Amino acid sequence: MKTLLASIILTVALAGCSTVKPYQREVLADRAMAPSGEALEDHFRQHWQESREGGAGGYASAGGGCGCN
Amino acid sequence: MLRGNYWRDRNTRVIAPEAEFAKELPSGTLIGGGYLLDAITSASVAAGVLSDQPFTELRSQMGAVLGQRLGPATLTGTYRYSTESDYWAHTGGATLALDLFDKNTALAGSVVYSHADVGRRMGPSMFGVVGHLGSWFAILDGAQVLSRWALLDGALELSRLGDASDPRSYQGNPYRTVVVAGTPTAEQVPRQRQRLAASAGLRVAMPIRTPLLRHLSFYLKYRFYADDWGVVAHAPELRTYLRLGPVEARLTGRYYTQQAADFWPRDRTGQPLIAPVYDQMGISFGAPGDPNHCLCFTGDAKLSQFSSAFFEVRLAMPLWFLDRPSLPLGSYFGASTLALSYGHYVNTRSAHLQYGDAEVAGLEWIFPL
Numbered sequence: 001m002k003t004l005l006a007s008i009i010l011t012v013a014l015a016g017c018s019t020v021k022p023y024q025r026e027v028l029a030d031r032a033m034a035p036s037g038e039a040l041e042d043h044f045r046q047h048w049q050e051s052r053e054g055g056a057g058g059y060a061s062a063g064g065g066c067g068c069n
Numbered sequence: 070m071l072r073g074n075y076w077r078d079r080n081t082r083v084i085a086p087e088a089e090f091a092k093e094l095p096s097g098t099l100i101g102g103g104y105l106l107d108a109i110t111s112a113s114v115a116a117g118v119l120s121d122q123p124f125t126e127l128r129s130q131m132g133a134v135l136g137q138r139l140g141p142a143t144l145t146g147t148y149r150y151s152t153e154s155d156y157w158a159h160t161g162g163a164t165l166a167l168d169l170f171d172k173n174t175a176l177a178g179s180v181v182y183s184h185a186d187v188g189r190r191m192g193p194s195m196f197g198v199v200g201h202l203g204s205w206f207a208i209l210d211g212a213q214v215l216s217r218w219a220l221l222d223g224a225l226e227l228s229r230l231g232d233a234s235d236p237r238s239y240q241g242n243p244y245r246t247v248v249v250a251g252t253p254t255a256e257q258v259p260r261q262r263q264r265l266a267a268s269a270g271l272r273v274a275m276p277i278r279t280p281l282l283r284h285l286s287f288y289l290k291y292r293f294y295a296d297d298w299g300v301v302a303h304a305p306e307l308r309t310y311l312r313l314g315p316v317e318a319r320l321t322g323r324y325y326t327q328q329a330a331d332f333w334p335r336d337r338t339g340q341p342l343i344a345p346v347y348d349q350m351g352i353s354f355g356a357p358g359d360p361n362h363c364l365c366f367t368g369d370a371k372l373s374q375f376s377s378a379f380f381e382v383r384l385a386m387p388l389w390f391l392d393r394p395s396l397p398l399g400s401y402f403g404a405s406t407l408a409l410s411y412g413h414y415v416n417t418r419s420a421h422l423q424y425g426d427a428e429v430a431g432l433e434w435i436f437p438l
Contacts, residue, residue, distance in 0.1 A: 019170060019171055019173055022171075022172070024217050025217070031317075032284060032286050040072055041072070044072070044085070044431065052416070054371045055266065055325070056294070057208075057264060058266030058267055060177070060208060066130070067153060
């Protein structure tokens with residue numbers, strides 16, 4: 001509960017960092033700056049990393065689903 | 070999007086073509102789907118058999134996504150099915166995403182459940198089910214615009230793999246053996262594993278624009294991982310993006326290091342062994358009355374102490390030159406992008422002993438729907 005509350009407070013605080021209007025997002029709209037711009041490639045990388053490393057997850061999508069143990 | 074993936078290490082070669090599409094309809098409905106085929110060629114010694122006979126196994130994976138945008142929120146459901154000769158998995162999940170403060174803040178929460186049946190081949194056409202694995206994942210992720218040139222993102226994942234109270238809960242590899250008291254023995258690991266992974270990343274674009282260098286940005290990210298088996302890992306990564314004329318180049322460098330699981334064998338000084346050899350009948354994990362307790366022993370290098378490094382170069386180029394009236398569907402192909410990547414993966418200690426280094430490559434064609 002404390003963690004959830006801290007997360008909400010942090011989100012509100014960070015929102016005060018900057019408000020960039022849509023017409024100011026020329027650079028942020030670039031594919032290199034988009035968090036989801038390399039989703040398919042990152043999914044394959046996550047797949048082979050989980051097959052060769054003990055650590056997994058933490059990248060906004062659940063892995064697993066194969067017998068690559 | 071069409072993509073071909075390639076992986077090659079000492080024992081295993083993987084060729085994995087895949088296709089994926091995503092589309093948002095005018096009504097705000099999101100639809101998507103994908104298919105992946107894993108063609109895995111391994112030396113069977115790597116799978117635990119004494120004689121070395123290469124064999125190829127096929128894994129099919131298909132998935133679907135359906136979502137609906139509701140004002141600043143988007144609710145999405147996902148399903149994925151994976152099948153191979155000795156492993157079958159169903160994965161389903163739901164995600165709620167919010168765009169806040171004029172889309173300067175994005176938050177998402179997901180819950181995912183996966184059920185897998187684990188089998189063991191017994192000959193060319195027979196197999197037996199050795200157990201199953203039910204896993205829960207809870208994921209929180211977000212992104213925050215810091216300025217016109219910078220973006221911060223992060224994710225937190227909590228997961229529980231298996232169920233300690235279920236005697237059929239299985240997390241090992243039925244083909245992997247390890248020397249225990251001088252005898253090769255099928256590995257034995259705990260039924261349940263609880264994991265925590267947290268990542269943070271910072272994307273920064275440089276305000277540089279010349280006729281040749283049209284974009285320069287960096288993506289620095291770090292992931293921390295820990296679980297109740299004793300594995301603790303750190304993974305910093307840096308990606309550099311450059312756009313030189315029409316070509317986008319990306320350089321990636323990633324370092325990874327992890328500690329060994331509590332039941333990995335150690336020498337007299339307490340240092341993890343490189344080769345997994347157990348002098349006695351396993352290492353006690355968990356309290357004797359704990360359902361997750363076992364006398365554990367494993368030959369899985371993923372549970373050992375090692376480090377790795379990955380370096381990759383990726384080149385992407387829009388196919389604008391195909392936009393010609395004389396070419397059928399020229400305007401369509403002209404709006405697509407072709408990308409080629411190549412990477413080299415190196416590791417140390419037990420991981421290098423078991424897997425060796427690896428080459429990773431990819432070819433991707435991205436086109437609008």
